[in-house]
Amino acid sequence: MTAVLGGIALRARVRWRLRIMSYSVSERAHEIGIRMSMGAQTNDILRMVLRSGMTLTVLGLAIGLPVAFV
Numbered sequence: 001m002t003a004v005l006g007g008i009a010l011r012a013r014v015r016w017r018l019r020i021m022s023y024s025v026s027e028r029a030h031e032i033g034i035r036m037s038m039g040a041q042t043n044d045i046l047r048m049v050l051r052s053g054m055t056l057t058v059l060g061l062a063i064g065l066p067v068a069f070v
Contacts, residue, residue, distance in 0.1 A: 021053050 025032070032045055 017053070017057070020056065021049070024052055025049055 028049075032048075035045060035048075
């Protein structure tokens with residue numbers, strides 16, 4: 001039963017993360033367009049987007065893990 005609830009929670013968290021990343025990219029579409037027109041490679045843009053997502057993930061882990069084990 002716990003595994004099922006954990007799986008549901010994980011799936012919900014992944015969907016939330018995808019929505020946040022989608023919103024971030026849509027908000028930065030103008031900036032991304034300017035960077036691409038100035039010569040940025042696709043890998044540079046991908047790295048920029050992934051870095052912002054990983055920053056949120058690491059910050060969430062840094063806050064969540066200590067709280068979970070207290």
